[in-house]
Amino acid sequence: MKTGIIGSGSMGSGIAQVAATAGHEVLLYDNNPDALKRAQAQLEKILARLVEKGKMKPKESDEIFGRVTFVDSMYAYKDAGLVIEAIVENLDVKKGVFEQVEDIVPHDCILATNTSSLSIASIASACKDPSRMIGIHFFNPAPLMKLVEVIPAVQTSPETRKRSNELIQSWGKTTVTAKDTPGFIVNRVARPFYGEALRILEEGLADAATIDWAMAEIGGFRMGPFTLMDYIGHDVNYTVTETVFQAFYYDPRYKPSFTQKRLMEAGYLGRKTGRGFYDYREGAQNPAPAKDKKLGEQIVWRILVMLINEAADALYLNIASREDIELAMTKGVNYPKGLLQWADEKGINHCVATLDRLYGEYLEDRYRCSPLLRKMAREGKRFF
Numbered sequence: 332m333k334t335g336i337i338g339s340g341s342m343g344s345g346i347a348q349v350a351a352t353a354g355h356e357v358l359l360y361d362n363n364p365d366a367l368k369r370a371q372a373q374l375e376k377i378l379a380r381l382v383e384k385g386k387m388k389p390k391e392s393d394e395i396f397g398r399v400t401f402v403d404s405m406y407a408y409k410d411a412g413l414v415i416e417a418i419v420e421n422l423d424v425k426k427g428v429f430e431q432v433e434d435i436v437p438h439d440c441i442l443a444t445n446t447s448s449l450s451i452a453s454i455a456s457a458c459k460d461p462s463r464m465i466g467i468h469f470f471n472p473a474p475l476m477k478l479v480e481v482i483p484a485v486q487t488s489p490e491t492r493k494r495s496n497e498l499i500q501s502w503g504k505t506t507v508t509a510k511d512t513p514g515f516i517v518n519r520v521a522r523p524f525y526g527e528a529l530r531i532l533e534e535g536l537a538d539a540a541t542i543d544w545a546m547a548e549i550g551g552f553r554m555g556p557f558t559l560m561d562y563i564g565h566d567v568n569y570t571v572t573e574t575v576f577q578a579f580y581y582d583p584r585y586k587p588s589f590t591q592k593r594l595m596e597a598g599y600l601g602r603k604t605g606r607g608f609y610d611y612r613e614g615a616q617n618p619a620p621a622k623d624k625k626l627g628e629q630i631v632w633r634i635l636v637m638l639i640n641e642a643a644d645a646l647y648l649n650i651a652s653r654e655d656i657e658l659a660m661t662k663g664v665n666y667p668k669g670l671l672q673w674a675d676e677k678g679i680n681h682c683v684a685t686l687d688r689l690y691g692e693y694l695e696d697r698y699r700c701s702p703l704l705r706k707m708a709r710e711g712k713r714f715f
């Protein structure tokens with residue numbers, strides 16, 4: 332089956348590599364010829380590196396590269412079975428592209444968008460047959476990240492949903508199904524990892540290095556929140572938070588932070604610009620964490636309970652199943668444990684009591700406890 336990919340940026344070229352590695356013929360298109368050339372050179376380089384490291388035979392790498400055709404028009408998609416769009420995150424531009432591509436592809440071709448933040452229903456509304464439109468959300472870098480969120484829109488047919496899941500699983504990915512709501516699963520549930528850490532920093536309870544130390548050493552997370560935000564880039568990370576906040580009709584739970592906004596405005600975007608919360612310039616000295624175990628435990632629990640609350644609320648509102656929420660957070664952002672399992676281990680009563688204490692102290696809606704947690708505590712239930 333031929334797979335068409337629109338947009339050869341970081342996501343499009345990564346998805347192309349995944350599909351070609353799974354044996355599909357890929358047609359990669361970009362309306363910017365330079366971007367397409369860059370993608371071609373980059374794919375060659377990545378495959379060569381895999382051969383060098385002994386992860387792939389030269390023949391295999393040649394075959395994968397040979398399965399990707401870099402095309403200068405979407406007319407090449409006339410016999411595609413699946414088209415995935417990974418272009419600029421702009422609703423009108425995306426709608427325009429689907430309007431065009433729908434007239435080119437066969438009537439049973441699945442049309443998918445890799446959008447991170449736009450509503451699938453609104454993109455699908457551009458199509459004459461929106462039942463074949465679906466969200467297929469890969470994570471960056473697509474070849475390495477196991478998780479893919481599949482997001483049916485209200486218009487999506489059960490057939491499109493089933494075929495999309497089977498196809499993406501046959502590419503060696505783990506799929507989870509999410510409701511068409513802002514941030515889907517991962518980008519919604521993970522917000523407090525950044526937001527609550529920023530809040531703790533702003534309140535002056537601890538500095539970035541100490542919070543990062545606590546989350547990595549005590550919490551078991553692969554990276555502390557500030558290191559991770561510096562790595563992702565503040566332009567990207569702040570924009571996701573702001574988009575989610577706006578899309579939730581300004582729910583205070585997702586309120587962005589001025590501290591992060593100022594870094595973005597200053598051009599301190601993180602690793603890629605040499606400065607963010609930390610200084611990455613040559614010879615720079617960064618502050619050491621205060622390795623205070625008691626403080627560290629308080630920090631971890633405050634961030635963790637906010638993450639648990641978010642995961643519980645996503646379950647409460649049927650954004651995804653219990654199993655998919657756990658999979659999404661362990662495979663999409665590599666959390667050391669599923670948040671709902673973590674809630675069970677910490678005790679649902681303890682979670683509710685902490686959230687209520689925070690709410691009582693700040694009187695901010697941000698700390699409101701999910702009705703599901705409260706009900707479970709009352710009934711003595713566990714998630715698993």
Ligand SMILES: NC(=O)c1ccc[n+]([C@@H]2O[C@H](COP(=O)([O-])OP(=O)(O)OC[C@H]3O[C@@H](n4cnc5c(N)ncnc54)[C@H](O)[C@@H]3O)[C@@H](O)[C@H]2O)c1
Nearest residue numbers: 338339340341342361362363366417418419420446447471
């Ligand atoms: N970068 C991430 O971490 C990430 C993760 C998941 C999803 N996404 C989503 O994937 C999509 C692409 O993101 P990216 O980071 O790869 O962006 P990118 O800027 O790296 O690449 C986008 C590419 O699309 C091309 N393009 C723009 N308009 C086009 C059009 N009308 N027709 C054809 N090509 C066009 C651009 O030339 C560019 O090469 C976005 O919707 C984004 O939200 C990004």
